Amino acid sequence: MKIKLNINHENKIYEVEPSEFLLDVLRRNNYTSVRRGCDNTSCGVCTVLLDNKPIPSCSLLAVKADGHKILTVEGIQEEAHKLGKHFGDEGADQCGFCNPSMALTVYSLKLENPQANDDEINQYLVGNLCRCTGYVAQHEAIKKYLGDQS
Amino acid sequence: MNVKEYVVVDHVDEAYQLLNQDKKNQIIAGGAWLKLSVKEVNKLISLDQLSLNYIKEEKDFIKIGAQTTLRDLETHPAVIALDHGILSDAISNIMGVSIRNLATIGGSVMGKFSFSDILPVLLVMDCKLYFHHKGEMDIEEYINTRRLDRDILTHLVIKKNNRKSFYKRVAHTALDFSMINMAITYDNLFKISVGSQPGMAMLCKETMALLNKNDKITENLIDQALKIALKELKLSSNLRASQAYREVLVKAYLRRGIMQVIK
Numbered sequence: 066m067k068i069k070l071n072i073n074h075e076n077k078i079y080e081v082e083p084s085e086f087l088l089d090v091l092r093r094n095n096y097t098s099v100r101r102g103c104d105n106t107s108c109g110v111c112t113v114l115l116d117n118k119p120i121p122s123c124s125l126l127a128v129k130a131d132g133h134k135i136l137t138v139e140g141i142q143e144e145a146h147k148l149g150k151h152f153g154d155e156g157a158d159q160c161g162f163c164n165p166s167m168a169l170t171v172y173s174l175k176l177e178n179p180q181a182n183d184d185e186i187n188q189y190l191v192g193n194l195c196r197c198t199g200y201v202a203q204h205e206a207i208k209k210y211l212g213d214q215s
Numbered sequence: 216m217n218v219k220e221y222v223v224v225d226h227v228d229e230a231y232q233l234l235n236q237d238k239k240n241q242i243i244a245g246g247a248w249l250k251l252s253v254k255e256v257n258k259l260i261s262l263d264q265l266s267l268n269y270i271k272e273e274k275d276f277i278k279i280g281a282q283t284t285l286r287d288l289e290t291h292p293a294v295i296a297l298d299h300g301i302l303s304d305a306i307s308n309i310m311g312v313s314i315r316n317l318a319t320i321g322g323s324v325m326g327k328f329s330f331s332d333i334l335p336v337l338l339v340m341d342c343k344l345y346f347h348h349k350g351e352m353d354i355e356e357y358i359n360t361r362r363l364d365r366d367i368l369t370h371l372v373i374k375k376n377n378r379k380s381f382y383k384r385v386a387h388t389a390l391d392f393s394m395i396n397m398a399i400t401y402d403n404l405f406k407i408s409v410g411s412q413p414g415m416a417m418l419c420k421e422t423m424a425l426l427n428k429n430d431k432i433t434e435n436l437i438d439q440a441l442k443i444a445l446k447e448l449k450l451s452s453n454l455r456a457s458q459a460y461r462e463v464l465v466k467a468y469l470r471r472g473i474m475q476v477i478k
């Protein structure tokens with residue numbers, strides 16, 4: 066089947082199988098910042114934004130995304146750069162595997178609730194696992210990013 | 216998972232016909248559990264073009280389209296206002312935001328998952344389901360009916376109540392299934408349900424009857440109610456928790472819930 070996607074502000078047409086998930090289609094077409102972790106909705110590293118809302122691309126059938134707008138971390142470069150700076154300053158980076166999905170989720174939190182308090186930040190990030198850091202430094206970096214008016 | 220064909224229907228009746236044409240045809244709701252629950256499908260039927268993603272607030276009730284995402288439900292002011300926010304609260308504790316952006320209320324109900332954190336809550340609200348063919352069905356009848364005809368859930372109607380409420384889920388981690396979950400609503404009368412027994416959620420009718428026929432809720436009465444609850448529930452063991460542990464959890468949280476709603 067042919068599907069139309071708007072990925073990072075570019076229109077694309079892809080030939081996909083009805084059983085294929087969005088993650089498979091994105092990675093096959095070189096959007097490799099979208100990672101495969103658990104592959105069953107538990108870890109969050111496959112997160113992309115579908116119409117500005119985070120979704121696990123490992124579990125959305127590609128055909129269901131037909132006609133929708135997709136953002137990967139490449140599509141939010143300016144915001145990802147800002148967040149990356151705060152992550153660096155707080156020493157929140159380790160292996161980096163979860164960073165693209167974390168950036169997308171935090172960006173969508175900023176769109177939805179720019180004044181998020183500590184609890185709301187924690188709640189919003191429940192589905193994004195990081196196996197390196199222990200989250201404290203990330204939490205500090207996210208708070209600074211949300212307050213960043215630059 | 217193998218899907219032979221993906222069909223987007225323009226009318227709910229078309230979906231109904233296709234669903235009943237072949238046992239291997241299936242409806243896709245949000246699709247969040249598709250990977251874990253589906254092996255072989257001939258026609259996977261999408262309701263995405265039927266405009267079933269809506270929350271309409273009427274004078275006495277709220278009407279919710281089956282394709283409404285859990286996240287949209289959780290954050291809608293009219294849903295937050297129902298029974299002191301019990302439904303919104305329960306949904307907000309289901310996995311992460313991204314899953315709740317995919318999963319729909321229709322899929323959550325039709326999946327009839329015994330681990331569901333939503334079904335116990337719907338049981339203590341005044342909730343009716345509306346199917347394309349069968350029409351109206353009470354949520355409790357739906358849960359208690361073993362073999363249902365293949366039908367399509369189009370919407371739910373929940374009565375606007377402002378009762379005091381209590382919801383509790385206990386799980387090993389935020390992302391894990393519940394070991395037990397429990398919902399209570401109260402406005403002179405109690406409605407109490409327990410799910411993830413690990414079997415299907417149920418109303419604790421005998422417990423409710425005992426509490427509801429007494430004007431004064433005393434410690435002694437609560438002790439009796441807990442005994443009845445453990446007798447009428449079907450608690451058992453699975454990988455997540457033993458029956459004995461579930462019994463301890465039910466006793467502790469049922470007492471706490473009752474005390475909280477009568478305050």
